[in-house]
Amino acid sequence: MDKTLAKITPRDVDFAQWYTDVCLAANLIAYSSVKGSIILCPNGYQIWEEIQKVLDLEFKKSGHQNVQMPLLIPESLLNIEKEHIAGFAPEVAWVTAGGNEKLEERLCIRPTSEVLFCDYYKNSIHSYRDLPMLYNQWCTIVRWEKTTRPFLRSREILWQEGHTMHETEQEAIAETLRMLHIYENFQKNYLALPVIVGLKTEKEKFAGAQRTYTIEAMMYDGVALQNGTSHYFGNHFAKAFGISFLDHNNQLQVPYQTSWGVTTRMIGAIIMTHGDDRGLVLPPKIAPVKVVFIPIKDDEKIINAIKQITKDLDVAYKIDTSRKSAGFKFAQAEVEGIPIRVEVGMRDLENNEVTLVRRDTLEKQKVLIDNVIPTIKTLLDDIQQSLYQKALNRRNMMLYEAKNYEEFKDIAIHKPGFIKINWCGNGACEDKIKEDTGLKSRCILEDEKVDDVCCVCGKKAVHKIYFGKQY
């Protein structure tokens, strides 16, 4: 009677296939007839709702307000800032007709909304009293990617994009870093992802930005996932759009700008950091359902006992009363990554007990009914900490430092992970690494001291920087 659970390819046999299998088996996504777009199924969308809930509150607490800008950008508006259009033109979708009429000017579906916000700021910023402008929007963007993978790279992306304007350079830089750290803390504390934050090189920064800060997560296979960025623009968008304000001395000034965003790609990071051969493993703090109660058989006494137990449980739980076998339900709870399952059977109940199984280690324990709620609470904390620690240990084992270029190439060829080097700051050395090894720069570590020579060219080094393969 039971629909069989989908098979999952073992993670160490074929990581890419494992990833796709988990996305589908955990009912996170479905494929559609629309090339390059996925369907976010309830299990996938719920995780995004949990992410939105936490981040939206963080944004509001830090003084940001939500708005909604248009979906479409006229070509002339996109063309105003030259670096920006150069970066995005190859990957936007163009609307050229409305109904049966050809449009006079084509419009692109927003790939990001800097120009739309600048167009708005132009009319709404007049005085220093209007600053800072601290806006955010939750929306969909489109980038015309050639190859796509669920959550990691797709033509249509669910994200949030913050866009702010400030009186001074210092204030704007502080905002860029403040949002970077909100992302960093969220990913560490909620998603249990150990991340490295730092500055992108000139070559890798956002089209039109002066500085791009990035959050670099490392997946189970040692490959990097850029998992959020925060940009400082200086004021050259503002200049290009003619945005200005009267300062305290009644002098005309040009404001300073930031933008920052994270996407559903974070769901991909959760899967590829915590998942295992049985499927998804969700960190409790972001799991839409934290505990599932499974009756071993369809018996009223068992259901009543579960209702009694859950009466005072104040974490999100569900009771699986579907017409499936207990074995199927256990497997489904595992593939969907629910942090704790509680098995409730007749024999256990006679002993006033139930069985708790934690998803991350699959450890079982019998718990007296009176202790279920406190045990669940402790266990949820424990799982959250332990997922982070495990991911951190694994990540740290895949961090390398190369003293010279031979050593760098040797590690790059034989060991997955990130390699730290001293770097002269020259794009030519960055290019050479990419050509020789396929590794790209991840981020410059601004806080780390440098007193050596560039690992590639031997000239004076100015930065410590990580390199790694990327998704």
Next chain:
Amino acid sequence: MDKTLAKITPRDVDFAQWYTDVCLAANLIAYSSVKGSIILCPNGYQIWEEIQKVLDLEFKKSGHQNVQMPLLIPESLLNIEKEHIAGFAPEVAWVTAGGNEKLEERLCIRPTSEVLFCDYYKNSIHSYRDLPMLYNQWCTIVRWEKTTRPFLRSREILWQEGHTMHETEQEAIAETLRMLHIYENFQKNYLALPVIVGLKTEKEKFAGAQRTYTIEAMMYDGVALQNGTSHYFGNHFAKAFGISFLDHNNQLQVPYQTSWGVTTRMIGAIIMTHGDDRGLVLPPKIAPVKVVFIPIKDDEKIINAIKQITKDLDVAYKIDTSRKSAGFKFAQAEVEGIPIRVEVGMRDLENNEVTLVRRDTLEKQKVLIDNVIPTIKTLLDDIQQSLYQKALNRRNMMLYEAKNYEEFKDIAIHKPGFIKINWCGNGACEDKIKEDTGLKSRCILEDEKVDDVCCVCGKKAVHKIYFGKQY
């Protein structure tokens, strides 16, 4: 020093201009360089967030789950259901290029997502155990309108669309009505809108639907606003898409479908029902900020007193400490429609009092500080009830019933509002009314008995039906 508040054209001088003035003066929207699209500013978007919060919970309580379907629909997919494409083809935006490449098949930006859901259901519905499918999504749609007005008609629309599939016709019809009533109750209880619900005529129903139920609100000027619809599709989309399931007897069956949606147009209805010459008036239950505390002057004692008062206040409030005059703040609170403002001055404080002003009637009352919180609570309830009652009375005064066609035309020409008639059910009579008077059918009142002849042609009537002008 203060930015002057925008002027609002009196409502009875020029209702259309008054509406636009309020939208802008209350900072609900801003115009953009993107023709036909508006910017939802923080004040406008916050109302949408409040609406989402309440409705999303209602949807979830009634067993629906959120998903996210693609933004773009390949032309071949849109073409599968003939009535549907005939209705929507003239008003979709077409994407024809991705980056620098022309697409092999053009894609439209979803104007609604029936075909995307059917495409998904085709692969995910196999057995009666998979039914019902109860899905919803919050998203943006595009319809290429020629003339646009903020919230009422725009090229880009924020909305929610529910899409469900059921084993039987009865179940699907029950779902159509269940969601209609969730909308109806929400609009009555939260938005304080008196609404009429009923069935659309063949001519006015949704492209591809078998039945369309509608929520008809009447604005201050007597003009109708269609403020939500719920559709029953039968199973002809399902047949066109080849969706089928094995029933309890292992027989192949075709499932029955519904869809239902409401949009930011509801914000337009709030404005045009409750607003006045001073600006917006928000029903307390949907107001993002329900109370604003305004210090009469910038004095630490006053601020401290306000902090003391608000310590135990558990409704959303703000304290306006901006560097503006008290008079400006009063006017701003009024134009933004905040239900209650609390004026706190030194003299009042000496008497242990503050002044409460309700936005709907502008009545002032002095209240002892100890009574502020209970008074706020009572007042909020009172404002909510009273806004509904006032709107209901006004709406009822503009409901007419015409016995014959001369009377109908006379009312249609001289009196704004809805006119109820007996109708034979023939589209020709409906057309004649539109030609002669410009009025369109609003909805058939299914529960009302008919025992007369058609107001237009004199043949046997089968329905009571409302006609009215519409936005």
